[in-house]
Amino acid sequence: MAVVLLKGVRKRFSGEEVLRGVDLSVSPGEILAVIGLSGAGKSTLLRLIAGLETPEAGEIHLYGKPATRGSQILLPPWERKIGFIFQNLALWEHLTVYEHLEFVNREPARIKELLSFFELWELRKKRPPELSGGQRQRLAIARALAQEPALLLLDEPFSNLDMVRKKKFRQELLRIRERRELTLIYVTHDPLDVKLLADRVAVIHEGVILQEGPLETLLAAPAHPIVRELLSF
Amino acid sequence: MRLWRLLARVYFLLVFLPPLGALFLAFGKTLSLTFLKDAIYLRALSNTFILALGATGLSVLLSLPLATLLAKSRFPLARLWAVLLAVPLLFLPYQTALAWSFILPAPVLKLLFSPWGVVFIFTISFFPLVFWPLYLSFLSIPREAEESGLLLAPPLKVFTRVTLPYAKPYLLGGAGLCFIFSFTEIGAPTYLGVPVIGSEILTRFAAFYDLQGALNASLPLAITGLLFFLLERPFVKRWEIAPRWRDPRGLLFESRPFFLLGGLFLGVTLLVAVFLPLSVLAFKAFSGDFWSVLTRAKSPLLRTFLYTGGAAILAGGVALVSQPLFKEREKDLWDTLALLAFFLPSVVLAVGLIYFWGRFPLVYSSWVLLLLGLLCHFGFLTQRLLREAWRRFDKGGLEAAYLAGRGFNAIFRRIILPPLSPWFGYALAIFFIFAANEMTLSSLLYPPGGATLAVTIYTLSVNNPLSVSAGLCLLNTLFILVVVSLLLCLLRPGADGSRSA
Numbered sequence: 001m002a003v004v005l006l007k008g009v010r011k012r013f014s015g016e017e018v019l020r021g022v023d024l025s026v027s028p029g030e031i032l033a034v035i036g037l038s039g040a041g042k043s044t045l046l047r048l049i050a051g052l053e054t055p056e057a058g059e060i061h062l063y064g065k066p067a068t069r070g071s072q073i074l075l076p077p078w079e080r081k082i083g084f085i086f087q088n089l090a091l092w093e094h095l096t097v098y099e100h101l102e103f104v105n106r107e108p109a110r111i112k113e114l115l116s117f118f119e120l121w122e123l124r125k126k127r128p129p130e131l132s133g134g135q136r137q138r139l140a141i142a143r144a145l146a147q148e149p150a151l152l153l154l155d156e157p158f159s160n161l162d163m164v165r166k167k168k169f170r171q172e173l174l175r176i177r178e179r180r181e182l183t184l185i186y187v188t189h190d191p192l193d194v195k196l197l198a199d200r201v202a203v204i205h206e207g208v209i210l211q212e213g214p215l216e217t218l219l220a221a222p223a224h225p226i227v228r229e230l231l232s233f
Numbered sequence: 234m235r236l237w238r239l240l241a242r243v244y245f246l247l248v249f250l251p252p253l254g255a256l257f258l259a260f261g262k263t264l265s266l267t268f269l270k271d272a273i274y275l276r277a278l279s280n281t282f283i284l285a286l287g288a289t290g291l292s293v294l295l296s297l298p299l300a301t302l303l304a305k306s307r308f309p310l311a312r313l314w315a316v317l318l319a320v321p322l323l324f325l326p327y328q329t330a331l332a333w334s335f336i337l338p339a340p341v342l343k344l345l346f347s348p349w350g351v352v353f354i355f356t357i358s359f360f361p362l363v364f365w366p367l368y369l370s371f372l373s374i375p376r377e378a379e380e381s382g383l384l385l386a387p388p389l390k391v392f393t394r395v396t397l398p399y400a401k402p403y404l405l406g407g408a409g410l411c412f413i414f415s416f417t418e419i420g421a422p423t424y425l426g427v428p429v430i431g432s433e434i435l436t437r438f439a440a441f442y443d444l445q446g447a448l449n450a451s452l453p454l455a456i457t458g459l460l461f462f463l464l465e466r467p468f469v470k471r472w473e474i475a476p477r478w479r480d481p482r483g484l485l486f487e488s489r490p491f492f493l494l495g496g497l498f499l500g501v502t503l504l505v506a507v508f509l510p511l512s513v514l515a516f517k518a519f520s521g522d523f524w525s526v527l528t529r530a531k532s533p534l535l536r537t538f539l540y541t542g543g544a545a546i547l548a549g550g551v552a553l554v555s556q557p558l559f560k561e562r563e564k565d566l567w568d569t570l571a572l573l574a575f576f577l578p579s580v581v582l583a584v585g586l587i588y589f590w591g592r593f594p595l596v597y598s599s600w601v602l603l604l605l606g607l608l609c610h611f612g613f614l615t616q617r618l619l620r621e622a623w624r625r626f627d628k629g630g631l632e633a634a635y636l637a638g639r640g641f642n643a644i645f646r647r648i649i650l651p652p653l654s655p656w657f658g659y660a661l662a663i664f665f666i667f668a669a670n671e672m673t674l675s676s677l678l679y680p681p682g683g684a685t686l687a688v689t690i691y692t693l694s695v696n697n698p699l700s701v702s703a704g705l706c707l708l709n710t711l712f713i714l715v716v717v718s719l720l721l722c723l724l725r726p727g728a729d730g731s732r733s734a
C-alpha cells in the first residue's frame with residue numbers, strides 16, 4: 001500500500017494551471033526526490049500533499065485513506081501525520097528551542113532525546129534569532145520529527161547549507177530513516193542530492209510528472225531533453 | 234550634506250529639548266504636592282485612569298475579533314472594511330459624543346452623560362488605534378509559521394499559540410496608544426459632564442493663569458507618560474509601525490458560523506462607530522443654518538490647514554532628509570526624545586512648552602508656539618515611519634551611486650526620494666490626521682485670535698446651538714478626509730511594492 005498516492009491532481013493559481021494532472025505513488029520507507037525548473041510547481045505539490053493547498057481536481061490518498069477529493073479536504077493538515085520542513089524553516093520566533101518541541105510533543109523524555117540527538121539540548125532555552133543557520137535547520141528537523149510523522153516532506157532543505165553541513169545533513173536523514181520507518185519526499189535543485197540520497201526521482205515539468213524512476217534509468221533513457229539537463233552534473 | 238545635517242540637528246534641538254528640558258527642571262525645582270489633598274482633583278484623576286483603562290480594554294476586545302475576521306479568513310471585501318474601520322480616527326471624540334447624544338432616546342441618555350458613556354465614546358473613537366496595528370500584524374505573519382502549526386494542531390490552538398504571540402507587540406503598542414489618547418482627551422468628557430484631569434488642568438490654567446498649579450497638577454500624567462515611554466522598549470521593541478504586507482493565507486478560519494457572526498459584529502461596529510454618528514451629524518448640521526457655519530468656519534479651517542499642514546510637511550521633511558544624514562545611533566537619540574514627547578500627555582507637553590517659550594514673547598504670542606507643539610508631540614510618527622522605510626531601502630544601490638561619483642543632492646533626489654516618497658505620503662497623512670484632530674494641545678497653545686477648527690469646536694461647544702457644533706464637526710471630518718485623500722493620491726503610496734505585493 002502506498003503512503004502517498006496522487007491521481008490526476010490539478011491546481012491552478014489565478015487562472016494559470018500550475019499542475020495539470022499529476023499522478024504519483026510513494027511506497028513506505030522510500031526516499032523520493034522531486035526535481036524541476038524554478039516555478040514548475042514543486043512546492044505546490046508538497047503543499048497539496050500536506051493539505052495546505054486545495055486542488056481543483058484529482059485525489060490524494062494518504063496511508064490508503066482518501067485525504068483530498070476534488071477540492072474537498074477530507075483529512076485536515078493536523079490529522080495527516082506529516083512533518084514539513086519549509087524552505088524558510090518557518091520557526092516560531094517567540095518560542096524557545098524547547099518550547100518548539102513542546103508544542104508538538106508533550107513527552108519530556110522524547111523531547112530530550114530529540115534535542116540531544118540534534119545537539120540542541122544545551123541550547124534549549126534559546127530562541128531562533130539567537131541560533132546559527134545550522135542550528136536553526138536542525139531545530140526545524142527536530143520539530144518535524146517530534147510529531148512522529150509517517151511522512152516527511154522537505155522543500156529544498158539543503159539550499160542554505162555549506163558543503164560540510166550538507167553532507168552531515170544527508171547522513172542524518174539516512175540515519176533517521178534507518179532508525180524508524182519513515183517515508184521522505186524532498187524537493188531539490190542539486191543532482192548530487194538525488195544521487196546520494198534518493199531511491200527514486202520524479203521530474204516535474206510543465207505541470208506534469210514527465211518521468212520518474214531510479215536515477216540511472218532516467219539518465220540512461222531520458223524521456224525529454226530537460227530530464228538530462230536537470231539531472232546531469 | 235554637512236549643512237543639511239547641521240540644520241536637522243538644530244531643528245531637533247529646538248523642537249524637542251526646550252519643553253522636555255523645561256519640564257524636567259520645573260518638576261525638580263518647584264514641586265508642591267498640595268494638589269493631592271484636593272478632592273475634585275483626585276476625582277478627576279481617578280476618572281481619567283478608569284476611563285482610559287476601560288476604553289483600552291474594550292478596544293482590545295473589539296479589535297481582536299475584527300482583525301481575525303478581516304485578516305484570518307477570506308471575508309469578502311476585507312480591505313474595504315478595514316479602511317472603513319479607520320474612519321473614526323477622522324472624528325473628534327467630542328463629535329461622536331455629540332452625535333450619540335442626538336441618537337439616544339431620553340431614558341438612556343443619562344447613561345451617555347456618565348463615565349460609562351465616556352468609555353463607550355472613547356472605545357468607538359479610539360479602537361482603530363488597536364485594530365489597525367493588530368490587523369497589519371496578522372497579515373504580516375510569515376504564512377509558513379502558521380502552517381507548520383497547522384500540521385500539528387487545529388486552527389484555534391495555532392491561533393492562540395502562534396498567531397497571537399506574533400501579534401503581541403503590535404497589540405500592546407496599539408493598546409498603549411489607545412490608553413494615551415483616551416488619557417488626554419478632553420472634548421468628549423467635558424461635553425458629557427465627566428471631569429477628567431486634562432480639562433481640570435486646562436481650566437486651572439485658562440481661568441487662573443496658574444502655570445505652576447497646572448504644572449504640579451500634571452505630575453501624575455507626566456509620570457504615566459514616562460512609564461509608557463519606559464515600557465515601550467522591552468514590550469514593543471519588535472514593533473514595526475508598518476509591517477510588511479503579505480499574502481494573507483496561512484491560518485484561515487472558514488466556518489460559516491464564524492463568517493456570519495463576524496459579519497454581524499463588523500456591521501454593528503461600523504454602524505455604531507461610523508455610519509450612525511456621521512449621518513446623524515450630517516442630518517443635524519443641515520437642519521440648522523449650515524451656511525452660517527461655513528462662513529464662521531472659514532478662517533479657523535484655513536488656519537488648521539496652514540498650521541497642521543505646515544507642521545506635517547516640516548516634520549515629514551526633516552524625518553526624510555535625516556535618514557541618510559545620521560548614523561543609526563544618532564537617530565536613536567532623536568527618536569527617543571520624540572518618543573518621550575509623544576507619550577507625554579499633551580497637556581503636560583503644552584505646559585512645558587509654555588513654561589519655556591513664555592520667556593520669548595515673539596514665539597509665545599504667535600503661531601510658532603503651536604507649530605512647535607505639533608512638531609514636538611507628533612514628530613515621532615513621521616520619524617518612526619520614515620526610519621522603517623529607510624531600513625527596508627536597499628543600501629547597495631546607494632553605495633553604487635556614491636561610487637559613481639554623484640553629489641549628495643543628486644543622489645537624494647534620484648536614488649533616495651523615489652522609493653521613500655510613498656512612505657513620506659503615509660507619514661504626512663498620519664501626522665495630519667492626528668494633528669488636525671488634536672484639541673488639548675491646540676487649546677493651550679493657539680495664538681491670540683488664531684484658533685484652529687478643533688479649538689473653535691471646543692470653545693463653542695459650551696454655549697452654542699448644537700447644530701452649529703455638528704456642522705463644524707462635520708466640516709472638520711470632511712476637511713481631513715479631503716486633505717488626506719489628496720495627499721495619498723498625489724504621493725501614490727500604492728506604488729510601493731511592500732503594499733501591493
Ligand SMILES: Nc1ncnc2c1ncn2[C@@H]1O[C@H](COP(=O)(O)OP(=O)(O)OP(=O)(O)O)[C@@H](O)[C@H]1O
Nearest residue numbers: 013014018036037038039040041042043044045480
Ligand atoms: N499563492 C500563489 N498565488 C499565485 N501563484 C502562485 C502561488 N503559489 C505559487 N504560485 C505560482 O505557481 C507556480 C509554481 O510555484 P511553486 O512555488 O510550486 O514552484 P517551485 O517549483 O517550488 O519553484 P522554486 O524552485 O522557485 O521554489 C509559480 O508560477 C508560482 O508563481
Ligand SMILES: [Mg+2]
Nearest residue numbers: 042043044155
Ligand atoms: Mg519552491
